[in-house]
Amino acid sequence: MLDQTHRNNLPAAPGVGYKPQHFSDILTAPQPVEWLEIHAENYMGDGGRPLAQLRHLAARFPISVHGVGLSIGGESALDVDHLARLRHLCDWLQPASFSEHLAWSTHDADFLNDLLPLPYTAATLARVCAHVDQVQDVLGRKMLLENPSTYLAFQETDMDEVDFLTQIAQRTGCGLLLDVNNVFVNCTNQARDPWDYIRRFPLHLVGEIHLGGHDAQTDDHGAPLLIDSHGAAVVDPVWRLYAEAIRIGGPLPTLIEWDNDVPDWPTLVAEAGLAAGILQGVLA
Amino acid sequence: MNQTAFRQALLNPAMVPPANLIDPQGRPAGRRFDVYRNNVAASLTRALEAGFPLIRRIVGEAFFSAMAGAYLRVCPPKSRLIMLYGQDMPDFLASFAPLAHLPYLPDVARAELALRESYHAADHVRPDLAALTPAMGLALAPSLRLVRSDWPIQTIWAMNTGGTPGPLPLQAQNLLILRPEFDPVVQGIAAQAADFIAALQAGQSIEQAASDDLDLQAILILLLQNNAIAGVRP
Numbered sequence: 422m423l424d425q426t427h428r429n430n431l432p433a434a435p436g437v438g439y440k441p442q443h444f445s446d447i448l449t450a451p452q453p454v455e456w457l458e459i460h461a462e463n464y465m466g467d468g469g470r471p472l473a474q475l476r477h478l479a480a481r482f483p484i485s486v487h488g489v490g491l492s493i494g495g496e497s498a499l500d501v502d503h504l505a506r507l508r509h510l511c512d513w514l515q516p517a518s519f520s521e522h523l524a525w526s527t528h529d530a531d532f533l534n535d536l537l538p539l540p541y542t543a544a545t546l547a548r549v550c551a552h553v554d555q556v557q558d559v560l561g562r563k564m565l566l567e568n569p570s571t572y573l574a575f576q577e578t579d580m581d582e583v584d585f586l587t588q589i590a591q592r593t594g595c596g597l598l599l600d601v602n603n604v605f606v607n608c609t610n611q612a613r614d615p616w617d618y619i620r621r622f623p624l625h626l627v628g629e630i631h632l633g634g635h636d637a638q639t640d641d642h643g644a645p646l647l648i649d650s651h652g653a654a655v656v657d658p659v660w661r662l663y664a665e666a667i668r669i670g671g672p673l674p675t676l677i678e679w680d681n682d683v684p685d686w687p688t689l690v691a692e693a694g695l696a697a698g699i700l701q702g703v704l705a
Numbered sequence: 706m707n708q709t710a711f712r713q714a715l716l717n718p719a720m721v722p723p724a725n726l727i728d729p730q731g732r733p734a735g736r737r738f739d740v741y742r743n744n745v746a747a748s749l750t751r752a753l754e755a756g757f758p759l760i761r762r763i764v765g766e767a768f769f770s771a772m773a774g775a776y777l778r779v780c781p782p783k784s785r786l787i788m789l790y791g792q793d794m795p796d797f798l799a800s801f802a803p804l805a806h807l808p809y810l811p812d813v814a815r816a817e818l819a820l821r822e823s824y825h826a827a828d829h830v831r832p833d834l835a836a837l838t839p840a841m842g843l844a845l846a847p848s849l850r851l852v853r854s855d856w857p858i859q860t861i862w863a864m865n866t867g868g869t870p871g872p873l874p875l876q877a878q879n880l881l882i883l884r885p886e887f888d889p890v891v892q893g894i895a896a897q898a899a900d901f902i903a904a905l906q907a908g909q910s911i912e913q914a915a916s917d918d919l920d921l922q923a924i925l926i927l928l929l930q931n932n933a934i935a936g937v938r939p
Binding site: 462463465466467471472490496500530531533535537572573576577610612613640646 | 708709711712715724725726727728729730731732734735736737738740741744745748749752781782783784785786787788824825826827828847848884887888
């Protein structure tokens with residue numbers, strides 16, 4: 422288990438997912454956005470504008486590096502070349518936080534560019550813990566692991582998702598990233614109670630919260646099927662679950678995640694302002 | 706648990722999803738599995754659309770979308786750096802029967818790949834060229850890309866990036882991609898200049914690389930003005 426010397430250094434305030442089209446807006450009018458999150462893989466090029474912009478932003482804002490390609494839940498070994506690229510990025514950038522997903526995305530040599538689901542079993546738990554240990558060893562820092570959005574279940578699953586994530590954190594010393602939209606999407610899709618999920622979640626282990634939007638469809642039997650789209654505003658039930666998490670766990674770094682159909686900067690700032698209001702509400 | 710079975714069904718819409726995938730009531734996952742299929746196909750299609758805007762313009766949006774669906778199943782990404790996805794597109798286009806009447810498309814795809822590579826290539830410090838002599842070689846910028854073609858690639862590129870349509874000259878042309886700061890610029894260069902660039906890349910000195918009919922001054926000015934020289938080789 423890693424010691425806790427590399428704690429998450431993000432402020433307990435709103436941040437947004439960085440999009441290059443907002444570069445000048447962010448520098449001229451950042452309020453109430455206090456930190457930025459980037460997808461690690463977009464900054465693994467050798468140079469050019471992406472890295473120049475990131476250097477510029479990092480001088481002004483705490484940065485959270487969020488990986489989307491490590492495949493921590495993959496059945497095969499972690500890609501050591503990709504881990505080395507992550508190490509390089511974290512070494513020069515010195516981000517305030519590094520996080521990844523409870524999911525898999527590679528198979529043999531193929532990268533499938535999606536966060537694919539895992540059965541919650543003892544075997545998966547052992548494999549994910551070994552991979553989290555490896556990541557934390559290579560990066561020399563504590564990581565956060567994010568709860569996934571899922572659309573189906575596995576026959577062989579015999580553990581609850583909250584218990585599964587709690588055990589990973591306890592065994593590896595990693596922190597957790599609580600995506601409240603994923604909780605709502607998941608609980609709707611899996612016919613579970615999202616309020617129970619939030620109340621049982623180990624909020625003392627959470628280093629960051631994600632808020633985002635989703636699409637609504639139905640499955641073959643007419644049951645609601647929510648799709649994590651990162652392409653819309655946060656819905657009211659998710660705001661209420663978020664407020665409950667903050668009420669229980671206290672103020673936490675909170676990301677507005679909007680990756681598709683990216684809105685203009687004022688729209689993002691308005692979402693961040695709503696999060697700021699909830700965060701300040703518990704401080705009052 | 707078997708990610709191999711999941712992976713196979715993911716990229717094959719005709720396959721029934723693995724039987725261990727279920728809904729909350731224990732029934733087969735059905736449409737729920739299709740969400741993952743759609744996510745993978747849509748995200749990779751978006752990446753290809755962003756990476757090959759000229760190919761898309763030439764073949765049309767609907768055709769490109771259908772072709773991307775075929776491409777991503779034959780050539781899923783091998784790298785997690787999706788910004789560079791599509792390395793096999795030139796070969797794919799060359800063997801894609803419905804596009805056999807557009808034999809220059811693979812070279813357009815090569816140019817579009819080169820443009821993206823240039824955008825993400827390493828930065829360099831402008832070298833001191835005060836002591837440069839013809840007996841020296843030049844290290845070219847990591848962002849420089851030379852695209853040689855048997856087709857009138859320069860005219861095709863210009864016509865699809867805002868230039869006025871006109872007759873295609875029946876000749877081979879070359880593109881040189883340079884990155885003065887952060888935005889790559891694409892321009893045509895004569896065969897002699899392309900030979901010169903290729904010879905410099907192969908390690909020859911300036912005097913070895915320059916043929917008699919090369920406008921040496923013009924190509925050196927072009928390289929200098931576009932920050933395309935990274936160093937001097939003694």
